[in-house]
Amino acid sequence: MSGSSWLLRLVPSAAPPEPVCSPETLAAARAPLGPGPVGWAVEVARDMAAHIVRQVPEHGGPGAYPPFHRAVEATVLQALRGLLTEPEPRGALVVPEAVAGNAELARRNVPLERVLRGVRLGHAYLHGRLMEALDKEPDEVRIQESHRVSELLFVYADVQASRLAEEYVAERDRWRRGREAARRRIVDDLLSGRLVGGAVAARTLGYELARHHAAFIVTTGSPEATSTDELRLLAAELGRAAGAENLLSVAAGSAELWAWACWSAEPARDALAGLSRLVPERRPLRAALGPVGYGPEGFRRSHRGAREARRMDRFGHTGWLCDYADVSTAALLTADVEHARWFAARVLGGLGADDPRVRELRETLRVYLAEGRSPQGAAERLFVARNTVTYRVRRAERLLGRPLEQDTLEVRMALEIVRLLGPG
Template sequence: MNVPSAAWLLRLAPRGEVPEPASPSAVLAAADARLGPGPVGWAVELAHRMTEEVIEQVPEHGGGPAPFETLRRSIEATVLTALDGLLREVPPTPDLVAPAAVEGDAEHARRGIALDRVLRGVRLGHAMLHRALIEALEAEPEEVRAAEGRRVTESLFTYADVQASRLAEEYIAERERWRAGSAAARRRIIDDLLAGRAVAAEKSSRTLGYELRHRHRAFVVSATGPDTPSEAVQRFAETLGQATGSQGLLVVRADPREAWVWAGWAAHPPAGLISGLRHRLEPPEGLTAAAGPVSPGPAGVRRSHLGAREAARVGRAGWLADYAENRVPALITADAEQARWFAEETLGRLLGGDARSGELRETLRVYLACGRSPQRTAGLLHIARNTVVYRVRAAEEILGRPIGDDPLEIRLALEIAPTLP
């Protein structure tokens, strides 16, 4: 050990009141024996500030006292390990990564924190440790600063790289172990819920990591073609779920082309959620999504999911179909063959597959939905009022009869038409 240069590390001391350490007493005793109480107090104090900063920059690490302490224990152990390595001038290796950091990394994998966010926290922590050590060096003589500044920078850079690689390997291994152990149990619960079978809400919630007694809004994320990677489906499902701002989130990969999402709230979800998602998000090419109705409790998991599937089946233009906007066509097309017959018999030639027929049907549909107001119809379709009047007359001519005082059957047929191939 180069005592004249590295001895400055033994002079580190906390700047204020030291928080209660997060590390076990045996770890602290060993560190105290090697470094002394001053550097250990410095490390504990700095680790607390680093934890607060990492959670502020990477909120996924937070979530309450327990996640905070898990992260703090990991960071505290890492700082102590780094100080010991710098003092003894030990080259960083994967075996020197603090066990508490590996344990915290496994917890992050089990919590479903994305690996890139975990590694972002590692980089932020090392950057803060580097700044703190360089700041401490400023109080040392010039010859010590010159000798140690570069060594500290190079050593911490290497240690950060080694730690990130080790934690990435451990994360992936733990994630696979966790999935192998829990995925089957989670899927059985989901299958039971979707089949309408009774489940034990409290126990099932623990297994799923999702509160079944909340109010749920389900989403179905689907690939529109075979070329969309399954990873893209899963990533966007997670992005969509997180964007809801819900109090609970469950994401299940149904198959390579589809993922299921449930967002849960103890009370009712915020108003305008769907319009907000449409405004803030844009899925990658080849992906669409559908939202089910808000529904409470374990039975609501099934109700909302089935609504999302129906919205996906009949949803019109736009990447996110909402069941609330599509429940009428979903209802009247539940029997696809009967629905087709009804539309064909009611609309006749107006059901033609050419663009003109489609234009007339949509204008007539909106016109009837607006209480036969040409002005409101024109505003919604962004066309002139006279164009609305002309198209309605043209549609009546093709139908061979006026709309009449009770256009219910025509309205239903017009809702069916867009769902037909």
């Protein structure tokens, strides 16, 4: 200890401030160090905490400064003890006050890089104050100790940063899982139609139910290359583009996110219709949009509509954002896929065959009926001659086995089903 005995000569520059760390931490430091170095450490910790907060204000948020100050003070006392006795550097040396303060930063969602910046600033500040103290020592002590102190402080800072990073990630994940689980339970109750009090939902979800809601489902085709944060980011962009007042999102697995945007007054249809143009595509992400609904029932129905839009998106007939308003009829026709295939096969007969030429006849007939039986209108949409449309419609009638009657609702429905599901 002879080389490090100068540490025992450290004293505060004035009457030291009152310690803020626990009596146990203070007693453990006083035993090897004595009152002078402890007073010096308390003074330096006060100044260090203020210095870090000036550089990283997140450490001093509302209610956060006293615990942070305690963590800094305990850390400085532990560093002096380490410089004096040189214990083996390991994660267990990181003081409990620092671990507890770090957990609070994780729960407040302060970014990890800001947390670790605080560690680096503290290390640099303490190193500077120790070098100032060493400058007052004889040359042989200063030369011998400068390198040892610098090296050990670097090792201790590295150990602390590693331990705090591990604890931060673990605490953030625990907190998110607990918070997310509570939010998911409320959402599941709402989607099941169970009664949920507005105050309970608002407190747990941070989201008002007595609003107009539009649900989004954001998915990825590449979960191993996409994080939940990326899904949330796209949902947030969609909400902002739609002028939403608030957004709720809950993870529904590693590849799917459920979200709701809300408004006090019902949004204009135009606010939602152009979202795919307002928000850039982010491959491999896709999104489905439900219809606007009011209150808890609207919350549930909009999500159900978004689920149907997502189902229709799987047929590959939509862009990256599938709006339920654009596919509601198709969703209704294909809600029961097996029944829909039976229906189409019965109505279409030979026109439902899996053949490229028959497929061309089906599409021509579908467009012809959609155009109000106008050969010219169908020809323009299909980029063929009018006579070609007339010829194909006659061939389609022969495959149907009957002439097209005035009421062609069943035929139009069957043609749409086969277009979506393919021939059965």
